[in-house]
Amino acid sequence: MEVLGTRFNVDAYHTDSTVRATLEEGSVQFNYQSNTGSKSLLLQPSQTIVYNRKNQSIVPNELNEKTLTSWKDNQIVLKNTSLTELLTIVSKRFNVKFNLKSSKLNDERFTGVFDSQQLITVLEHIKISSQIQYNMINDGSKTDGSITVELYK
Numbered sequence: 001m002e003v004l005g006t007r008f009n010v011d012a013y014h015t016d017s018t019v020r021a022t023l024e025e026g027s028v029q030f031n032y033q034s035n036t037g038s039k040s041l042l043l044q045p046s047q048t049i050v051y052n053r054k055n056q057s058i059v060p061n062e063l064n065e066k067t068l069t070s071w072k073d074n075q076i077v078l079k080n081t082s083l084t085e086l087l088t089i090v091s092k093r094f095n096v097k098f099n100l101k102s103s104k105l106n107d108e109r110f111t112g113v114f115d116s117q118q119l120i121t122v123l124e125h126i127k128i129s130s131q132i133q134y135n136m137i138n139d140g141s142k143t144d145g146s147i148t149v150e151l152y153k
Contacts, residue, residue, distance in 0.1 A: 005019065008043075013092070022048040032058065076114040083108040083151075086126075094119045095144070105132060120149035123149065 007024035019029050023043040030049060031040045032055050041049065041058060049060050076089055083105055087098045096119060100106070106132050114122055123134050135150045 009011045017052060017054050020048065023042065023052075032056070034058075053066075074115070074117060078110045078112050078114075081110050082106065083110070083126075083132075086110055087151075090119070090122055093117070094122075095146045097146055097148045098149045099148055101150055105151055107151065108132065126151075 006079065007026060008028050009022045009024075011020040011022075012102075021028060023045055023088060025045050027045075029040050030041045030051070031038065032042060032051050033039075041148065043049065051057070052059065074085075076093070078086060083100075087145075090096060091098060110126070112125070114125070127134060128130050131153060133152050135152075137148045
């Protein structure tokens with residue numbers, strides 16, 4: 001990736017199969033490997049792309065740029081965000097692993113802003129807005145300090 005601007009966000013964890021790049025202003029050239037060789041894409045302001053490492057493809061992302069860059073303002077911003085995407089954000093922010101007890105939970109969507117950076121606040125708002133219950137499990141056996149949260153309805 002070559003940075004040609006000043007305000008951008010890259011979400012690239014070695015455990016994820018995707019790399020997400022969001023540009024707020026300026027420009028960023030995203031260099032990547034495709035099935036047909038090396039390619040590049042110049043991102044425009046307010047544009048987000050997702051690169052899938054496994055199948056070497058680029059797909060547009062429907063998330064609002066503020067949703068993806070709000071971490072720098074110590075916020076979590078949701079705009080019709082799926083539960084899966086919300087849990088990905090929360091998992092990275094708080095070192096939490098989630099266990100969904102029902103696939104129906106994936107149909108839930110959320111809109112709002114969290115200014116508080118406490119896990120319990122986020123979980124309580126999920127509970128109030130969608131009636132999704134949670135159970136925090138900390139059996140002390142995890143060496144990485146993470147906890148697991150079960151979600152169910």
